[in-house]
Amino acid sequence: MSAERFTPISRSCIIALVKRILSFYIIREISVLFLLGIVIFTLVLLMGRLIALTDLVVSRGVPLVDVSRMILYLVPSFLVFTIPMAFLLAVLLAFGRLSADNEIVVIKASGVSLLQMLPPVIFCAFVAVLLALGASTIGVPWGNSSFRELSFQMLKSNITATIREKTFWDDIPGIVMYTDQYEDQSHLLKGVVIHDGRNPDRPMTIFARDGVVTSAANSRSLLLSLHDGSIHSAGTGGLYRLVHFGEYSMTVGENGSSTKISRNVTDLWPSELQHQINDPGTSVKDRLNMQAEFHSRFTFPFASLVFAVLAVPLGIQNRRSGKSGGFTISIGIILTYYVLMSVMKTFAERGDIPPAVALWIPNLLFFGIGLYFLRMSSLENRIPLFPLRRFLDYFRRVS
16 A cells, blocks of 8 residues: 555656756756857867967967957857857757667657756757857957957057068058058158048058158047158049148047047947937938847847757757757758848848847747647657758768
8 A cells, every 4th residue: 555655756757857967967968068068169160260360479479368369259249140050050969869869769768758857958948048148238348458459459569560561551441551661660661652441432552752650649540741742543434633741640540539430330239230320410321230230149149049959859869960960950040041141131131120129039940840740750750851861871971
């Protein structure tokens, strides 16, 4: 009698314990692969920048500490993309391994359905969403602003290293300068040619016998004092203007009184974007660009939650392809997702589709596909991915 009384309680406790152990097991599987994927994907994206940053140390004498800070400032903008990418790959590989080792069969035989395996995956997805949101809403504006500030400070402090004789110098956007001779100690330029394209409607070319370049006081800009030269400028309607001067001063860089000029939408905090969007003085084109940027700060992070629903059934079905198949599927999904997101962002910036709708279409579309695949997998039906399977077979033969 007592055994029959406690048997249901003991069984329910055992099932609850099994589910708890299984949840921690799945979280551990995903977490290890997730962290490894973030490191690998971030390093891959950093490779292109590392070449240019290494040149700063080798050729221009920039301290290694400053270059390390620049890398740190670049990381948040990469994490916005690498976190969803790494999470998708982690779930695909984790469930692909469980399926390949027949652990999914054992789990289902113990009374745990596919839907009951989702809570630990959704938990990991929410962690990934929070990390990506932090990188998108806090890390990106902080990193971009700090990177821009540090870059210009390095330009000012290492001006003798950046300007070279008989070399076109274009470290400041919109300015290209050439000098026949340059004296490091006095910052004296001889035989100067400068093309100023900061105003596309009125580009100028300046010729000068000599000049001196200095850092403007209390301003993030450089002051060029030129002597004995001429200014050639072209305007609309084929107009041409020539001015001769004995002494001419020009400031390049960022003027201290107008800090907004050099900031683009990626440098703005979400509150600043919202303020600019609601400002009646903002043009329609700028408002659309800011709305698209504002919504993209949230759509990209929430891709991790979408990928959680999509990756579980694909990982379970991908039992034969192994890690190479999981990696290939993740790359295909990521490319499709980001191409679609880029198209939708273009439509939003052009005003063809409201930004609040366009930027969320890829997430809604992939989430719907994920729910369909999840239902197919829970009913023990094969997911119809014949073109993808043929591509995976071809990829394995080639590799």
